[in-house]
Amino acid sequence: SQQGEEDPQALSIQEGENATMNCSYKTSINNLQWYRQNSGRGLVHLILIRSNEREKHSGRLRVTLDTSKKSSSLLITASRAADTASYFCATVDQGAQKLVFGQGTRLTINP
Amino acid sequence: GAVVSQHPSRVICKSGTSVKIECRSLDFQATTMFWYRQFPKKSLMLMATSNEGSKATYEQGVEKDKFLINHASLTLSTLTVTSAHPEDSSFYICSASRQGGGNQPQHFGDGTRLSIL
Secondary structure, three states: OOOOOEEOOEEEEEOOOOEEEEEEOOOOEEEEEEEEEOOOOOEEEEEEEEOOOOEEEEOOEEEEEEOOOOEEEEEEOOOOHHHOEEEEEEEEEOOOOOOEEOOOEEEEEEO | OOOEEEEOOEEEEOOOOOEEEEEEEOOOOOOEEEEEEEOOOOOEEEEEEEEOOOOOEEOOOOOOOOEEEEEEEOOEEEEEEOOOOHHHOEEEEEEEOOOOOOOOOOEEOOOEEEEEO
């Protein structure tokens, strides 16, 4: 089953601009993870943020988590053409191992 | 480099054929691996959790006899699509984490695109 919604479903921006994607979920989570998928490939892990964390950074990526609103956001700064991909959030419930994925956001960076 | 290897990457076969997909953890032992199915431009749907040395745990709605999972070693899980039909055509992906549990990121294989004619 799908955890929740990602917003927007598709996003197209110019190179150099920032991209923000949002994710909502419904359960009590242990952690939330963001993944990137290039077309026809597997997923690549980007960031894992635990339920007791509010913000995490990795290079040009910034992830926030608001457990009171059951939502997370992924910000990609200074976007590049190579950032074109689908981005998925996934949650792990308390006491569980499996990932439950959101619907994903298709990001297109125009040169 | 890749830490989870999935083979084959592409399979095209006739209806009624059984197809086996392998998922290997390359430099770590994985007591648990996961199998997903993905339709075009859609998200990943978990099919089953593969447990080394025991039966797989299937998600609701997934036919156990249709999608056979074997996890005979700590580095290999296989998914066999039995008597495949065109509706089984899809992108199948596996994943595993280095230390198990839910607090580690998953490493994904590159997926297998299955096309049943």
